Amino acid sequence: MAKIVTFSIDGQKCMAEEGQYLVDAAETNGVYIPTLCNMTGVPPQGSCRVCSVKINGKLTTACTTKVSEGMEVINESEEIQDLRKAIIELLFAEGNHFCPSCEQSGNCELQALAYRFQVLVPRFPYLFPERDIEASNPKLFKDHNRSILCKRCIRAITDERGRRLFAFGKRGDRIGISIDTKLAANISDELADRAAEVCPVGAIIRKGRGFAVPIGQRRYDGQPIGADVEQAK
Amino acid sequence: MKSIVQNVLEKYNSDATRLMDILIDVQEDQGYLPPPVLAEIAETLDISEVDVLQTVSFYHFFSTEPRGKYSVYLNDSVVAEMMGRAKIAEAFEREAGCKFGEVTEDELIGLFDTPCIGMNDQEPAAIINGVIFTELTAFRVKEIVNGMRAGLSVEELRAQSLGDGMNASESLHSTVDNNIHKTGAVIFSDYDPGEALAAISKESLSPEQVIERVKASGVRGRGGAGFPTALKWEFCRKAKGEKHYVFCNADEGEPGTFKDRVILTERPNLVLDGMTVAGYAIGATEGILYLRYEYRYLRDYLEKILADMRAAGQLGKNAGDIKGFDFDIRLQFGAGAYVCGEESALIESAEGKRGEPRDRPPFPVEKGFLGMPTIVNNVETLCQAAKVVVKGADWYRTLGTSQSTGTKVLSVSGDCKFPGVYEIEWGFSVNDILNMVGAETGEVQAVQVGGPSGSCIASNEFSRILSYEDLATGGSLIIIGERHDLLKVVVYNFIDFFAKESCGSCSTCRALTMMYRKTLEKILAGHGKRSDVQAMLDWVPIALASRCGLGHTAPNPIVSTIKNFRHLYEGRIVNADETFESSFDLETSVAEANRTVGRKL
Ligand SMILES: Cc1cc2nc3c(=O)[nH]c(=O)nc-3n(C[C@H](O)[C@H](O)[C@H](O)COP(=O)(O)O)c2cc1C
Ligand code: SF4
Numbered sequence: 001m002a003k004i005v006t007f008s009i010d011g012q013k014c015m016a017e018e019g020q021y022l023v024d025a026a027e028t029n030g031v032y033i034p035t036l037c038n039m040t041g042v043p044p045q046g047s048c049r050v051c052s053v054k055i056n057g058k059l060t061t062a063c064t065t066k067v068s069e070g071m072e073v074i075n076e077s078e079e080i081q082d083l084r085k086a087i088i089e090l091l092f093a094e095g096n097h098f099c100p101s102c103e104q105s106g107n108c109e110l111q112a113l114a115y116r117f118q119v120l121v122p123r124f125p126y127l128f129p130e131r132d133i134e135a136s137n138p139k140l141f142k143d144h145n146r147s148i149l150c151k152r153c154i155r156a157i158t159d160e161r162g163r164r165l166f167a168f169g170k171r172g173d174r175i176g177i178s179i180d181t182k183l184a185a186n187i188s189d190e191l192a193d194r195a196a197e198v199c200p201v202g203a204i205i206r207k208g209r210g211f212a213v214p215i216g217q218r219r220y221d222g223q224p225i226g227a228d229v230e231q232a233k
Numbered sequence: 234m235k236s237i238v239q240n241v242l243e244k245y246n247s248d249a250t251r252l253m254d255i256l257i258d259v260q261e262d263q264g265y266l267p268p269p270v271l272a273e274i275a276e277t278l279d280i281s282e283v284d285v286l287q288t289v290s291f292y293h294f295f296s297t298e299p300r301g302k303y304s305v306y307l308n309d310s311v312v313a314e315m316m317g318r319a320k321i322a323e324a325f326e327r328e329a330g331c332k333f334g335e336v337t338e339d340e341l342i343g344l345f346d347t348p349c350i351g352m353n354d355q356e357p358a359a360i361i362n363g364v365i366f367t368e369l370t371a372f373r374v375k376e377i378v379n380g381m382r383a384g385l386s387v388e389e390l391r392a393q394s395l396g397d398g399m400n401a402s403e404s405l406h407s408t409v410d411n412n413i414h415k416t417g418a419v420i421f422s423d424y425d426p427g428e429a430l431a432a433i434s435k436e437s438l439s440p441e442q443v444i445e446r447v448k449a450s451g452v453r454g455r456g457g458a459g460f461p462t463a464l465k466w467e468f469c470r471k472a473k474g475e476k477h478y479v480f481c482n483a484d485e486g487e488p489g490t491f492k493d494r495v496i497l498t499e500r501p502n503l504v505l506d507g508m509t510v511a512g513y514a515i516g517a518t519e520g521i522l523y524l525r526y527e528y529r530y531l532r533d534y535l536e537k538i539l540a541d542m543r544a545a546g547q548l549g550k551n552a553g554d555i556k557g558f559d560f561d562i563r564l565q566f567g568a569g570a571y572v573c574g575e576e577s578a579l580i581e582s583a584e585g586k587r588g589e590p591r592d593r594p595p596f597p598v599e600k601g602f603l604g605m606p607t608i609v610n611n612v613e614t615l616c617q618a619a620k621v622v623v624k625g626a627d628w629y630r631t632l633g634t635s636q637s638t639g640t641k642v643l644s645v646s647g648d649c650k651f652p653g654v655y656e657i658e659w660g661f662s663v664n665d666i667l668n669m670v671g672a673e674t675g676e677v678q679a680v681q682v683g684g685p686s687g688s689c690i691a692s693n694e695f696s697r698i699l700s701y702e703d704l705a706t707g708g709s710l711i712i713i714g715e716r717h718d719l720l721k722v723v724v725y726n727f728i729d730f731f732a733k734e735s736c737g738s739c740s741t742c743r744a745l746t747m748m749y750r751k752t753l754e755k756i757l758a759g760h761g762k763r764s765d766v767q768a769m770l771d772w773v774p775i776a777l778a779s780r781c782g783l784g785h786t787a788p789n790p791i792v793s794t795i796k797n798f799r800h801l802y803e804g805r806i807v808n809a810d811e812t813f814e815s816s817f818d819l820e821t822s823v824a825e826a827n828r829t830v831g832r833k834l
C-alpha cells in the first residue's frame with residue numbers, strides 16, 4: 001500500500017497517499033480546488049492556472065504538484081480567490097463567449113466557475129478576436145470563439161495508434177486549436193462523443209444532437225461547481 | 234530514386250524527437266515545407282499531420298508556403314527601430330515591389346519581420362537566406378534587390394568586407410563584427426583549446442573535485458537567473474538516470490543581447506570545453522549545443538571545430554585523455570522562438586516539439602532531455618566554469634565583488650558611440666558603463682537593463698552596481714537617448730514582443746500580455762484614464778501565476794516605466810473624467826453598419 005502523508009490546506013489537517021496530485025488529494029479530503037484544464041486520467045499540464053494555490057509560501061498549480069509530507073497549502077485566501085476570479089475574467093475577455101446562445105450553457109465549466117466566483121464585469125478590456133467556426137467535419141462542430149485553449153482535447157483525444165486528432169497551431173497572440181482533417185474525417189462515434197465531453201466549454205460540439213438535456217436540468221443548473229466535492233465531506 | 238524527404242528521414246532514423254532537424258533540413262532544401270511533404274513526414278513518423286504542424290507553426294522561420302527565392306528577414310527590435318529600420322523597410326518594399334509579410338508575384342523576394350537577431354550593435358540588420366547583412370542603408374538595399382533580380386547568390390549579394398576577428402576566417406567568412414571594446418581576465422583572455430580538460434587529467438581531478446572547485450569559485454549562471462552553477466551540477470550528478478545530458482543554451486533571444494554570439498565566434502573552444510568539463514562533472518556522455526536559428530551562419534565554423542576536437546582527442550572515447558570518460562557534442566538548431574531560451578522549453582524543442590515550457594517540479598536536473606537528468610547552462614557560464622578549472626577558485630575570487638565573483642560580458646547597444654561587447658568585472662555602476670561606451674550622460678533618457686524582461690531605469694538609478702546583489706542582469710544594456718518616445722517606440726515594442734512570443738500555453742501569460750498591449754494602445758491613442766494606469770499595476774500578481782519566466786516578467790516594460798517614468802503616462806491622459814468609457818468611439822463602432830446601408834457621415 002502507498003505511504004500516507006499528512007499535510008494541511010488552509011490550516012485543516014489532511015491525509016492522502018504519497019504521490020497523489022494535490023487537486024485529487026484535496027478532493028479526497030472534501031476540499032474543492034477549482035480546475036479547468038485538468039482532467040482525471042490524463043497527465044496534467046498546468047495551462048489554465050485556475051488551480052493556483054500557495055504551497056509553503058510559493059504560488060504553484062495544484063493539478064501538477066504532488067502532495068508531500070508536511071506541505072502547507074493555502075487555497076482560499078482573499079489573494080488566491082481574487083487571482084482565480086481574475087483568470088476566469090481573462091478567459092471571458094480573451095474569447096467570444098455568448099452564453100445565452102451556447103449549447104453548452106449550464107454544462108460549461110467556465111460559466112459555472114464564473115457563477116461560483118461571482119464574476120460580473122471583467123476588469124479587462126474585451127479583445128473581441130476574429131475567430132472561425134469549423135463545420136466541415138461530419139460529426140463535430142468546432143467553435144473557436146469559445147475555446148479557452150486548455151489543451152484537454154489535445155491531450156485526451158488520440159486514435160487507436162496514439163496519434164493526436166487535435167493540436168495547437170501557432171503561438172502567443174495567434175494561437176488556436178486545429179483538428180486533423182484526415183484523421184477526424186473517419187472519427188468513431190465514441191471518440192466524437194468523448195471529444196465533445198472533454199471540452200470544458202462549448203468549443204467542441206457533437207453534430208446532429210442539440211439540447212438533449214433541457215436548460216434548467218443541466219450539470220451546474222442546480223448547484224455550483226465544486227459543491228459535490230464539498231458536500232461529500 | 235528516394236525522395237529528398239525520405240533521405241532526410243533516414244538520416245535521422247525516422248526519430249520523431251529529431252523533428253526539428255528533419256524540418257530544418259527539408260526546408261533548407263525546398264525553401265519551405267509544402268503540406269504534402271508534411272504529410273509524408275507525419276506518415277513515416279507515425280504521428281498525425283496536425284501534430285507535425287503544431288511544431289512547424291510554433292517557429293516563425295518555418296513556413297508552409299513559399300517565402301521567395303530570397304527571403305529577407307528584417308529585424309524589428311527596438312534598437313533596429315532606433316537606428317532607422319523604418320527607412321530600410323520602406324526601401325525594401327519600394328525596390329522589391331511588395332509589402333512586408335508578402336512575397337513578390339514572381340516568387341523571387343519575400344519580405345518578413347523578425348524579432349532581435351542578435352546584431353544590435355550593427356543595426357539595421359537582416360538575415361537573407363541564412364546570411365547576415367548588417368548596417369544596411371537605403372542604397373545597399375537597392376544594390377541588394379538589383380542583385381537579386383540579376384540572380385546573384387547571397388554570398389555575391391553580400392559583397393562587403395568581412396568582419397573582425399574570426400569572422401574573417403575561412404570557415405566562417407562573415408561580415409558580422411564582434412565589436413569587442415573591452416577584454417577581461419576570464420572570457421576574452423588567452424585560452425588553449427583543451428586546456429580545461431588537460432587540467433583535469435594532469436591534476437587527476439574527480440568529478441566531485443571539479444564541482445567543489447566550481448563551488449568554491451562562486452560562479453553563478455550568466456543566463457539571467459543567477460543560479461549557483463556548481464549546485465545545479467551537483468543536483469544533476471546525484472539524480473538517477475540511464476544517461477545524463479549537458480545543454481549549452483545559445484538561444485540568446487532576449488532583445489539587446491548578443492554577447493554569446495561573440496563568445497561563440499572568438500572563444501568556441503572555451504565554450505565547448507566548458508560543456509565537456511560539465512559533462513565530466515555530472516557524468517554525461519552527450520552534450521548538445523542549442524543555437525537559435527539566427528546563428529545558423531556559425532554552423533560550418535562550429536562543426537569544423539568539433540571535428541578538430543575529435544581529431545585531437547578532446548572529444549570521443551577517453552575525451553581529453555581522461556580515462557573512462559566518453560563524451561561528444563552535437564549542434565541543435567531552433568527555428569525562431571524566443572521562449573525556447575527558457576531551459577525546459579529548450580529541451581522540449583530539442584525533442585522535436587513546440588517550445589512550451591514544462592511544469593516544475595520535476596526540474597530538468599532530475600528529468601530533462603528524454604526524461605533524463607539534464608543541465609542547461611548559458612554559453613558564458615560554461616566558459617567561466619572552464620576557466621575556474623584551469624586557474625583555480627582563489628584566482629577567480631579576486632575578480633568582481635564578494636558575492637558576484639568573476640567577470641560579466643555585456644552587450645551594449647543603442648544611443649552611444651561604441652556599441653558592442655565589454656567584459657567587465659562585476660561591480661561597475663551604470664554610470665561607469667555609460668562613460669565607458671561613450672554615451673553623453675545628459676542625453677540619456679533611460680537604460681534598459683537585462684532586455685525587455687529586465688527593467689527600464691532613469692538617471693536617478695544610474696549609480697546602481699551591476700552585480701547579483703544589486704542590479705542583476707544577463708548583460709544587455711540598451712541606451713535610450715532623449716530623442717525617442719519611450720512609451721511608443723520602446724515600451725510598446727517590448728509588450729508586443731511578449732504577446733507574440735508567449736508560447737500561449739498559460740492563460741495568464743497569453744491573455745494578459747494582450748490586455749497590457751491593448752491598454753497601452755488605448756493610452757497611446759489618447760483615450761487612457763488614470764484607472765488604466767493603476768489597473769496595469771494591479772495585474773502584476775496575475776502574471777506571477779504563469780508557468781515560466783516569460784509570463785512573470787512580461788509586465789516589466791510597463792511596470793518599470795510606470796514606476797520610473799510615470800509622467801510619460803500621466804502626460805497622455807487627456808480626460809480626467811473616470812465615469813465614462815473613454816475608448817468607445819461611436820463613429821468607428823457604427824462604421825460597418827454605415828457601410829452596409831451606404832450611409833455617409
Ligand atoms: C523566456 C526566457 C528566455 C530565456 N532565454 C535564455 C537565453 O536565451 N539564454 C540563456 O542562457 N538563458 C535564457 N533563459 C534562462 C534559462 O531558462 C536558464 O535559466 C539558463 O539557461 C540557465 O543557465 P545559467 O544557469 O548558466 O544561467 C531564459 C529564460 C526565460 C524565462
Ligand atoms: S477546444 Fe475545448 S478542449 Fe480543446 S482547447 Fe479549446 S476549450 Fe479546451
Ligand code: SF4
Pocket residue numbers: 572589590734735736737738739740742743779780781782783784785
Ligand atoms: S508563462 Fe507564457 S511562455 Fe511561459 S509557459 Fe506560460 S504561456 Fe508559455
Ligand code: FES
Pocket residue numbers: 034035036037038045046047048049050051052061062063064
Ligand atoms: S487545472 Fe491546474 S492549471 Fe488548469
